Amino acid sequence: xxxxxxxxxxxxxxxxxxxxxxxxxxxxxxxxxxxxxxxxxxxxxxxxxxxxxxxxxxxxxxxxxxxxxxxxxxxxxxxxxxxxxxxxxxxxxxxxxxxxxxxxxxxxxxxxxxxxxxxxxxxx
Amino acid sequence: xxxxxxxxxxxxxxxxxxxxxxxxxxxxxxxxxxxxxxxxxxxxxxxxxxxxxxxxxxxxxxxxxxxxxxxxxxxxxxxxxxxxxxxxxxxxxxxxxxxxxxxxxxxxxxxxxxxxxxxxxxxxxxxxxxxxxxxxxxxxxxxxxxxxxxxxxxxxxxxxxxxxxxxxxxxxxxxxxxxxxxxxxxxxxxxxxxxxxxxxxxxxxxxxxxxxxxxxxxxxxx
Numbered sequence: 001x002x003x004x005x006x007x008x009x010x011x012x013x014x015x016x017x018x019x020x021x022x023x024x025x026x027x028x029x030x031x032x033x034x035x036x037x038x039x040x041x042x043x044x045x046x047x048x049x050x051x052x053x054x055x056x057x058x059x060x061x062x063x064x065x066x067x068x069x070x071x072x073x074x075x076x077x078x079x080x081x082x083x084x085x086x087x088x089x090x091x092x093x094x095x096x097x098x099x100x101x102x103x104x105x106x107x108x109x110x111x112x113x114x115x116x117x118x119x120x121x122x123x124x
Numbered sequence: 125x126x127x128x129x130x131x132x133x134x135x136x137x138x139x140x141x142x143x144x145x146x147x148x149x150x151x152x153x154x155x156x157x158x159x160x161x162x163x164x165x166x167x168x169x170x171x172x173x174x175x176x177x178x179x180x181x182x183x184x185x186x187x188x189x190x191x192x193x194x195x196x197x198x199x200x201x202x203x204x205x206x207x208x209x210x211x212x213x214x215x216x217x218x219x220x221x222x223x224x225x226x227x228x229x230x231x232x233x234x235x236x237x238x239x240x241x242x243x244x245x246x247x248x249x250x251x252x253x254x255x256x257x258x259x260x261x262x263x264x265x266x267x268x269x270x271x272x273x274x275x276x277x278x279x280x281x282x283x284x285x286x287x288x289x290x291x292x293x294x295x296x297x298x299x300x301x302x303x304x305x306x307x308x309x310x311x312x313x314x315x316x317x318x319x320x321x322x323x324x325x326x327x328x329x330x331x332x333x334x335x336x337x338x339x340x341x342x343x344x345x346x
Contacts, residue, residue: 026171069176
């Protein structure tokens, strides 16, 4: 298909979106990610029956926590598509990357960079 | 099991704001099953706190540890060697665990990370409901296995009150009348004769009214 997708996101493959946990999402942000989206199968089509429903709930919980700590819950999102919908995957990735670009860098990343700079200055 | 609910992160942030080295201490028992204070919740809370304080420009040490039970000496001893590395502990155990840890580590501030709710059962995914109030003198044998003390708001012991309508409590349409449930069960068991028997006055001295309760067992005391 050779579809064009942004290069500034990393794909982490999971056996099923039901494998994702809140801590995986939070850790990504803690390490400096600006945004995260989970792409699961269509609702009702999960091979393991409820994997994508579980993922959606966990994404919602992670979003709530990110809101509470001032990182912004809009930085995480859950998408659903079937494995045959390559163009839609590309569309979602462009949509998410544009949204995150609009929002700007994550406050965690900015604060970490600021701290690192301060440490360098102090060390010098 | 003991049912607890996570405290809002904002409340925990306020509790720990003045400490620089914090240990989030989880418990592998009841609070793990009710998804309030197990290993996973410890990780999530620690991560959330770290992110919050980083964005505030504060560098704090927030560590994680989960022990088998916080209501037992031997498991609480596990953290003794590291305890001096921290200024405060946020315990995600039930009220029992928090207090027991506080008694054990006298000079360490112990902060609760969950609200302890009740003794209950996991009725459905994401639904925990009260089943016991630990009144200290069980009447379940007489009431068909359904507890009028924990499941009836008035704790009446001889049939439903006047507020019972269509099997529901007057407190709300979502609350079952405990005595309706008892009657249904006694009918199913063919024990309706038992319902006619007037219950004697319950001994409430074993309940909370008698002050904090203890169980002493000489037979197991070494």
